[in-house]
Amino acid sequence: MDIKFSRCHPITLCLILAVVGMVLGLEDGSKQPLIGAPGAPVGLSESDPELLKAVKFAEQRYNTASNGMHIRRVSKIISANKQLVKGVRYSIMVEIGSTQCKKSAVLGVFDDCEFFLETNKLKTEVCLFEVWDIPWEGKSTLLKQKCQPAVPKETKKVVSVPLYKSKPALESVELLTQFKDFMVKYNRTYSSQEEAEKRLRIFQENMKTAQTLQSLEQGSAEYGITKFSDLTEDEFRMMYLNPLISQWSLQKPMKPASPSRNPAPDSWDWREHGAVSPVKNQGMCGSCWAFSVTGNIEGQWFRKTGKLLSLSEQELVDCDRLDQACGGGLPSNAYEAIENLGGLETETDYSYTGHKQNCDFSSGKVAAYINSSVELPKDENEIAAWLAENGPVSAALNAFAMQFYRKGVSHPLKIFCNPWMIDHAVLLVGYGERNGVPFWAIKNSWGEDYGEQGYYYLYRGSRLCGINKMCSSAVVN
Incomplete structure (x- = not known):
């Protein structure tokens, strides 16, 4: 990211002027992702054959790594997209639950395994799988698997809060100060105002992830700003x-x-x-x-x-x-x-x-x-x-x-x-x-x-x- 601004100097003043309105909630449209850009994620239908193949692969890897007694299967595809990245990368959000088939009795295909009807035995989880498929080499890799227990439907609450509008001005200024210090320390410059705004949003999300890691840390580690703080997990x-x-x-x-x-x-x-x-x-x-x-x-x-x-x-x-x-x-x-x-x-x-x-x-x-x-x-x-x-x-x-x-x-x-x-x-x-x-x-x-x-x-x-x-x-x- 050896990049320069073309219209606004100095960079810090330019960044603050360009971004502060966005952070405080002004609707300038700059935070909307590009749609249809080369290499951008593309949404998939649940019936897409290649998606179903990726789901099966992820399901098998999940069961291989699991210590559970029963086979677990995907019961619902919540969302899915694919992205062309030296092959095809699938990002798949699913619900997964226990079946009545015991691992010791089943090999290979699990399609005939019936789910438990009792909620306590079903043990539903929501999982995010990322599968990297290289079709011309016949290789697939499970890049990421993150699962957590599904929230019971009666306690689910859907809350839609605009990301930046929910932040008070004081926290916004603190975020910008942290980002400015990060840029200076690690000698970051960006090619355009749009790129700078994108990196600030990524930086903010990474700070949330670091805070989550810190709050759940079982050792003595300190997590926070590093030289990778303006990169997405995929990057x-x-x-x-x-x-x-x-x-x-x-x-x-x-x-x-x-x-x-x-x-x-x-x-x-x-x-x-x-x-x-x-x-x-x-x-x-x-x-x-x-x-x-x-x-x-x-x-x-x-x-x-x-x-x-x-x-x-x-x-x-x-x-x-x-x-x-x-x-x-x-x-x-x-x-x-x-x-x-x-x-x-x-x-x-x-x-x-x-x-x-x-x-x-x-x-x-x-x-x-x-x-x-x-x-x-x-x-x-x-x-x-x-x-x-x-x-x-x-x-x-x-x-x-x-x-x-x-x-x-x-x-x-x-x-x-x-x-x-x-x-x-x-x-x-x-x-x-x-x-x-x-x-x-x-x-x-x-x-x-x-x-x-x-x-x-x-x-x-x-x-x-x-x-x-x-x-x-x-x-x-």
């Missing part, structure tokens, strides 16, 4: 996250890691032992998988040689034919690609650009190599023991709360952090406790101006956000 996901990681079917089997010889010590931090390079920045490229893997290999190489190198992520973005560069990737693929290439160059020799280029790998510049890779157990105590004994670990997690994280030990509710919806690869560098609260110390790849000097701290011990589901490491003999 953030497409620019910085990795939807391919949730594609379990694409993962290649890896050999299991040898058990650690000793139990996990009370705490451990590889930063204190010289095995972790400075925090890097992937930019607006979904290459977190590459940073996770190179961070792991940097630690493994240090453990074997005593030498800490900063290794090249760009080599993987350009030369790994098993993954999709800025479109996402899997650590298991990346290890295989590195073995096939013969190793990794250093960051200095093959520097990061944040977009895919022609492969410029030179075997003569290989600085580190690997012999194989292993998958770690799913038990967090075993992961901690292996990490302390062997080095930093490549991992993945659901990153929804990370968009708004500022500091502290993050412990969001599961509804914000579904462990089956992992979408971001990171590096576990250590673990410990803060004021009696156990945590994982996670090296991120969004720059040092994110979180605590580039690190995210996540509650440890309850498999939170799926942090235990995809832990792996390279092996250097």
Whole structure:
């Protein structure tokens, strides 16, 4: 968003004059979304065959991840739209309820399963599913699943309050001040008045989300304004996250890691032992998988040689034919690609650009190599023991709360952090406790101006956000 105003200076005065009327409720029409713009969402009929196919896919993924005894089915499609985004993205709001079929007795198609008639057994939920379909590759991914119990009809109240008219002037001024400070701190400029107004509205919605996370936080984390505060959840996901990681079917089997010889010590931090390079920045490229893997290999190489190198992520973005560069990737693929290439160059020799280029790998510049890779157990105590004994670990997690994280030990509710919806690869560098609260110390790849000097701290011990589901490491003999 390296953008400039063309008609109004200075930018802050222009923004305030243009937006204050909108925030206080003037009907200038500027807050109406464009309809029919290229790439804009398009509403769908409930009988649309491709929509029904997406609903079935989401329903099956829901049941796979659910611990419930009975199969649950979609009973009603409340709303649905699709958007062309490197494929087709469906956003579907549904009601879902329990059927009389037990999971153990049913495989595959659930159409013949009858719903419970009793309300207490039906356990109706309202769910938002986002399905990303790539028809020409025959692939579908469940990008998002958010469910909450349906409100009984007799207690439902429909209240329509204009978003901006309900805000008092004092809060409006405070919002504008916060947005101005955000723009200054993160060097934001926008191409037009309309773009600035759009980003302000997104900023306001993100502040509400951060407040909700904060009010329901079970740990010590602080959520609020970050450098991602003017991005929608979809923009953030497409620019910085990795939807391919949730594609379990694409993962290649890896050999299991040898058990650690000793139990996990009370705490451990590889930063204190010289095995972790400075925090890097992937930019607006979904290459977190590459940073996770190179961070792991940097630690493994240090453990074997005593030498800490900063290794090249760009080599993987350009030369790994098993993954999709800025479109996402899997650590298991990346290890295989590195073995096939013969190793990794250093960051200095093959520097990061944040977009895919022609492969410029030179075997003569290989600085580190690997012999194989292993998958770690799913038990967090075993992961901690292996990490302390062997080095930093490549991992993945659901990153929804990370968009708004500022500091502290993050412990969001599961509804914000579904462990089956992992979408971001990171590096576990250590673990410990803060004021009696156990945590994982996670090296991120969004720059040092994110979180605590580039690190995210996540509650440890309850498999939170799926942090235990995809832990792996390279092996250097």
